[in-house]
Structure formats: C-alpha cells, structure tokens
Amino acid sequence: MSKSQIVTGGIADDAVTANKTSGVARPNVNPLIINGDMAVAQRGTSATTLTDGSVGFHTVDRFAYNDFGTPSSQHTMTQESLTSGNAYINGFANALKMDVTTAQSSLDADDAVTILYKIEGQDLQLFKKGTANAEKFTLAFWVKGTKTGTHVVELFDRDNNRHVAGTYSISSSDTWEHKVVNFPADTTGVFGNDNARSLDINWFLSAGTNFTSGALQTSWGAQSNTQRAAGQVNTVDNTSNNWHITGIQLEVGEYTSSTIPPFQHESYGDNLARCQRYYQRIADGTNKMIGLGSAYSSANFFMVIDPKVTFRATPSIDISSASNYFLVIGNNQSDFVDDFFLEAQTTNQMIRMANTSDVSLTQGFAYFTQTNNANAFLGFSSEL
Amino acid sequence: MIENVKKINNLGEFACYKITYPNTIRVTYAPHDEANTDYQNILQWVADGNTIQEAD
Numbered sequence: 001m002s003k004s005q006i007v008t009g010g011i012a013d014d015a016v017t018a019n020k021t022s023g024v025a026r027p028n029v030n031p032l033i034i035n036g037d038m039a040v041a042q043r044g045t046s047a048t049t050l051t052d053g054s055v056g057f058h059t060v061d062r063f064a065y066n067d068f069g070t071p072s073s074q075h076t077m078t079q080e081s082l083t084s085g086n087a088y089i090n091g092f093a094n095a096l097k098m099d100v101t102t103a104q105s106s107l108d109a110d111d112a113v114t115i116l117y118k119i120e121g122q123d124l125q126l127f128k129k130g131t132a133n134a135e136k137f138t139l140a141f142w143v144k145g146t147k148t149g150t151h152v153v154e155l156f157d158r159d160n161n162r163h164v165a166g167t168y169s170i171s172s173s174d175t176w177e178h179k180v181v182n183f184p185a186d187t188t189g190v191f192g193n194d195n196a197r198s199l200d201i202n203w204f205l206s207a208g209t210n211f212t213s214g215a216l217q218t219s220w221g222a223q224s225n226t227q228r229a230a231g232q233v234n235t236v237d238n239t240s241n242n243w244h245i246t247g248i249q250l251e252v253g254e255y256t257s258s259t260i261p262p263f264q265h266e267s268y269g270d271n272l273a274r275c276q277r278y279y280q281r282i283a284d285g286t287n288k289m290i291g292l293g294s295a296y297s298s299a300n301f302f303m304v305i306d307p308k309v310t311f312r313a314t315p316s317i318d319i320s321s322a323s324n325y326f327l328v329i330g331n332n333q334s335d336f337v338d339d340f341f342l343e344a345q346t347t348n349q350m351i352r353m354a355n356t357s358d359v360s361l362t363q364g365f366a367y368f369t370q371t372n373n374a375n376a377f378l379g380f381s382s383e384l
Numbered sequence: 385m386i387e388n389v390k391k392i393n394n395l396g397e398f399a400c401y402k403i404t405y406p407n408t409i410r411v412t413y414a415p416h417d418e419a420n421t422d423y424q425n426i427l428q429w430v431a432d433g434n435t436i437q438e439a440d
Contacts, residue, residue, distance in 0.1 A: 317413040321411040343400070
C-alpha cells in the first residue's frame with residue numbers, strides 16, 4: 001500500500017487533532033501528579049485533630065494539610081477505600097477524605113484551610129512558563145463534598161510569587177463529580193529548573209476575608225492575597241461536612257470534560273517509588289527490621305541505610321523517640337535504645353545514623369537493629 | 385509547630401539538628417542543608433525569634 005492510499009476515511013483529515021486522540025497529546029510519559037489516585041499512604045491511613053499547627057503530611061503521600069492564620073476548625077484526614085460511587089466505577093479505589101470534627105462557622109479574616117500539593121520546578125519545565133511559548137494548565141479531579149456551591153483551587157508560583165485561581169462547583173451534596181479546571185498560560189516568571197518547590201496547588205476548604213475580599217485572580221498575576229479564594233464556600237462550618245478528592249491529573253494545555261485525556265494509572269509499585277523520592281517509611285510497629293551497623297566504640301553505634309530510591313535532597317530522620325522503642329542486637333546481647341540521630345555525612349543517596357546515648361556494646365562488632373514497640377516508627381523525609 | 389531545636393554532635397563534630405514538637409513522641413533529626421524542608425523550618429523558627437540550643 002502506498003502512502004497516498006492511507007486516508008482518514010470519512011473523517012476530514014484536519015478533523016483529527018491531538019486533543020481528540022486519547023493520550024497522544026501528552027508531552028509527559030508519567031503523570032505530573034504523583035499519587036493522584038491516593039493509593040499510597042506510607043505514614044498511615046488516618047490522622048485526627050488536624051488544626052492550626054498541623055501543617056504537613058499525615059496520611060496520603062504528597063498531599064498535605066495546610067492552613068493560614070489560626071483556624072479553629074479541626075479535621076480527621078483519612079485514606080478512604082471506595083466501594084461505590086462515580087469515582088469508584090471510573091477506576092479509583094482510594095480517596096483522600098477530610099472530615100470536619102470541630103466546626104468553625106465564623107472565620108477570622110486571616111484563616112484558611114487547604115489541601116496542598118507541591119511540585120519541583122524541574123518537573124514543570126514542559127509548561128514553558130515565563131516564555132513566549134508558555135502553555136496552559138488543566139487540572140482535573142474527582143471530588144465529593146457535603147457543601148454545595150463554589151470552591152476555589154489555586155496554582156501558586158513560589159519562584160515568582162505569582163498565582164492564578166479557578167473555580168469548580170459542587171452541584172450535588174455528597175456525590176462524586178468530575179471537575180476539569182482550566183488555567184491560562186503565564187509568559188511571566190520562569191519556574192526554577194531545580195529540585196526546589198516551584199508550584200503549589202491549593203484546594204481551599206475555607207477562606208477568611210483576607211483571601212476573599214477581592215476579585216478572584218483568574219489570570220496570572222503578582223501575589224494578591226485578597227484575590228486568592230474569592231467565592232469559596234465555608235466547608236468547615238458544620239461537623240456534618242466532609243470533602244473527598246481523588247483521580248487528580250495535571251495536564252499541559254487546555255482540555256474540556258470531553259477532551260481531557262484519561263487518568264494515567266500507575267502500578268502501586270511505580271507509584272510508591274515516585275512517592276519515596278520525598279518520603280520513605282522503613283519501619284512501623286514492633287519487631288520490624290531496620291538495618292545493620294557496628295559499634296565504633298562501646299557507646300557509639302553507627303548504622304548505614306541505603307534508601308529505596310534517591311531522595312530529592314538530603315533527608316531528615318522522622319522517628320518516634322521514647323524509652324526502649326528500638327533494639328540493637330548482636331554479639332549475643334541486645335540493648336534498648338530510644339531513637340537514632342542523623343549523621344552529617346548523610347546524602348540523598350546514603351544515610352548514616354547513630355546512637356550514642358543508650359548503647360553499651362562491644363567495639364568492632366556488628367549489630368542489627370529493629371523496632372521494639374507497637375507505636376515505634378522510622379522514616380526519612382525529603383519533602384518539598 | 386516546632387517546640388525546640390537542639391544541635392546534636394558526635395565525636396566532637398556537628399551531626400544534625402534535633403527538632404521536637406509539643407504533645408508527641410515524634411522527633412525530627414534534620415541535616416544542615418538548605419534544600420531540606422525541616423532545615424528551612426528551623427531557619428523560619430529562628431527568624432521568628434527563637435534560639436537553637438547548643439549541643440551537650
């Protein structure tokens with residue numbers, strides 16, 4: 001068959017565009033949002049009493065509780081297993097759920113609560129932001145909320161203190177709905193080509209007047225707090241209120257609910273490995289192996305951990321520290337220790353830990369370590 | 385919310401910062417690395433008027 005015989009049949013040649021062919025339009029091989037299906041939750045599946053002072057990661061990997069001001073609302077965050085509903089029948093078995101456990105019906109002006117996702121600048125270069133060829137952004141997700149009405153989701157460029165907001169409407173209470181939110185391109189402000197935090201995505205759950213008194217910033221502009229969340233309903237005003245989200249995808253370009261390419265499902269293993277660039281929980285609960293080390297001296301135990309994947313940056317140790325929570329075992333003896341600290345030689349590719357306060361070992365002997373309490377845990381954090 | 389930050393030394397040299405938080409057994413041992421978020425949080429905590437405790 002010659003090339004001249006290959007035609008598009010009854011469809012006009014110029015009617016077949018990239019946006020109409022599933023997946024072909026993407027310049028990225030892997031999904032830009034890591035763990036968008038909420039499958040990985042290394043720290044645990046439930047965290048209670050999230051409120052002022054709780055900013056950070058608690059359950060589902062990569063998605064953080066975030067707040068501004070001093071909100072009094074309290075929340076339980078869970079990794080939820082789905083067994084029914086529109087998100088479930090579209091292939092999502094997990095979601096992130098925010099349950100209001102203490103309501104705040106009257107927000108102080110500077111109060112706001114968001115679910116926050118952060119992205120490295122080097123993973124955003126394909127948006128060509130700050131250039132003449134800057135691309136539009138499309139954010140799609142499944143959401144279920146008790147509170148109907150207008151909700152705000154924001155892109156915040158941390159490198160240049162610029163932001164843009166979009167809205168989505170929850171039409172039916174406590175019903176999974178698929179939302180596609182478009183954001184314009186920005187020819188101002190380049191994302192840093194490095195491993196630092198460049199773009200924040202904030203899904204607002206509440207916002208005081210310091211965030212709502214202006215007109216919503218629907219085109220990219222310099223930071224203007226009063227324009228960040230105008231129109232946001234207060235989802236934290238009743239303890240009956242819940243908000244759930246899953247199936248999050250960020251796409252290069254502009255799509256509608258009809259043209260958005262399908263969510264890129266990854267295997268659990270691939271998803272976990274991508275999450276582990278930022279956090280690795282290596283032991284949780286009692287009698288869990290940690291690693292092997294040796295006694296530099298009787299009171300100085302060194303241990304080296306080879307991480308599962310290379311960290312984004314030099315990690316911290318995230319550890320439970322309490323009496324006898326860990327064991328050092330070898331040379332026909334065992335010592336209880338409270339925790340391990342980080343050594344300065346640690347890099348993003350190799351971790352060195354030590355204990356010098358609890359051990360009494362035999363110099364030069366090898367020892368392995370494990371947890372010794374149901375509440376013991378050890379992780380490494382290189383979060384953005 | 386950081387409660388306290390203390391330097392940890394080993395064999396006479398700086399090893400890391402120990403960060404404690406109120407009402408939890410969770411602690412963080414953070415490197416002296418500006419790309420590390422926990423170290424960034426220490427810098428902000430100091431900028432807010434707090435003081436890092438020297439090593440024993």
